[in-house]
Amino acid sequence: MNYSDIHNKVRLWYKRYGRETLPWRQTDDPYVIYISEMMLQQTQVKTVLERFFFPFLERFPTLQSIKEASLDDLLHAWQGLGYYRRARYIYDCAQIAAPKLPTDPKELVKLPGIGKSTAHAIAAFSTHQPVAILDANVKRILYRFFAKQKATEKELWQMAEELLDREEPYIYNQAMMDIGAMVCLPKAPKCELCPLSSHCMGRENPLAYPQKKERKKRPIKQKKIAVVQCNNKLLMRKRQTELLGGLWEFPEVEELQLPVDKPCCTITHTYTHFKLEAELFYIKVDQCSGIKEGEWIDIASFSEIATSSLEKKIIKQLFQTDTN
Numbered sequence: 509m510n511y512s513d514i515h516n517k518v519r520l521w522y523k524r525y526g527r528e529t530l531p532w533r534q535t536d537d538p539y540v541i542y543i544s545e546m547m548l549q550q551t552q553v554k555t556v557l558e559r560f561f562f563p564f565l566e567r568f569p570t571l572q573s574i575k576e577a578s579l580d581d582l583l584h585a586w587q588g589l590g591y592y593r594r595a596r597y598i599y600d601c602a603q604i605a606a607p608k609l610p611t612d613p614k615e616l617v618k619l620p621g622i623g624k625s626t627a628h629a630i631a632a633f634s635t636h637q638p639v640a641i642l643d644a645n646v647k648r649i650l651y652r653f654f655a656k657q658k659a660t661e662k663e664l665w666q667m668a669e670e671l672l673d674r675e676e677p678y679i680y681n682q683a684m685m686d687i688g689a690m691v692c693l694p695k696a697p698k699c700e701l702c703p704l705s706s707h708c709m710g711r712e713n714p715l716a717y718p719q720k721k722e723r724k725k726r727p728i729k730q731k732k733i734a735v736v737q738c739n740n741k742l743l744m745r746k747r748q749t750e751l752l753g754g755l756w757e758f759p760e761v762e763e764l765q766l767p768v769d770k771p772c773c774t775i776t777h778t779y780t781h782f783k784l785e786a787e788l789f790y791i792k793v794d795q796c797s798g799i800k801e802g803e804w805i806d807i808a809s810f811s812e813i814a815t816s817s818l819e820k821k822i823i824k825q826l827f828q829t830d831t832n
């Protein structure tokens with residue numbers, strides 16, 4: 509099918525309504541575009557814009573500056589954005605690609621944490637290459653536009669490439685992201701305002717596409733967390749696991765050779781794939797040197813180390829101190 513009519517409408521729509529002033533659209537620097545793409549993967553535009561984008565780039569203005577920094581520094585700058593795996597990918601990527609990020613999608617996808625859609629976004633937005641992107645918003649548009657209740661990743665890419673405006677890939681891709689965020693909304697699509705509506709096969713019943721997945725209940729995990737205090741210091745250790753790896757956390761009771769009584773309180777924390785119900789054991793010791801596991805962190809400098817929101821919650825609950 510020929511989509512030139514749709515492409516013209518999308519171009520006009522973007523000129524009129526597109527979010528052209530977003531700071532990552534004011535540059536063709538692949539590094540800046542890459543950082544914005546990584547931040548926006550799991551975090552809303554407003555949050556990235558108001559709290560994270562500018563401070564991060566001030567601290568790390570180039571890929572080389574990330575290569576020269578420590579992972580701790582990077583994780584600290586990423587605090588509050590969550591999904592810390594993204595920060596570790598950026599760090600690993602800088603070790604390989606600095607001083608300059610490539611713009612060829614085939615080279616980009618070889619780097620850690622850069623999938624096809626992110627690679628295409630960097631290529632389309634930095635050098636206007638005719639490649640499609642496929643983020644969550646674009647997927648929803650494609651399901652509806654082609655009236656598909658289900659599709660494999662491969663089929664979604666085929667649809668994305670079929671609809672792509674190869675003459676104006678920059679405008680088209682930015683517009684698709686904006687249409688997904690502003691018009692083809694998950695619960696209340698505004699089809700009457702949509703530049704794709706004349707050819708949209710799902711327009712009559714957009715909420716039927718894609719088919720809703722059954723929501724799985726989050727499993728519950730339990731943990732006994734030791735908050736050990738010696739003078740004005742707390743015992744912490746660096747997390748080594750895939751989830752939140754590299755961040756400082758409180759040890760678990762079983763790891764320490766310390767007598768414990770009853771938990772002082774409980775705390776719950778929700779992660780993407782599970783809910784944590786933890787018992788907190790507050791233990792006060794007189795001799796810091798008697799404990800070999802972990803490191804002692806000054807309570808006053810707690811805000812300077814990279815920790816997850818669970819640790820911040822624990823500190824707030826036990827010491828009424830905000831470490832944000």
Ligand code: SF4
Nearest residue numbers: 692699702705708714
């Ligand atoms: S016409 Fe409606 S359903 Fe189709 S893409 Fe536009 S907003 Fe989505």
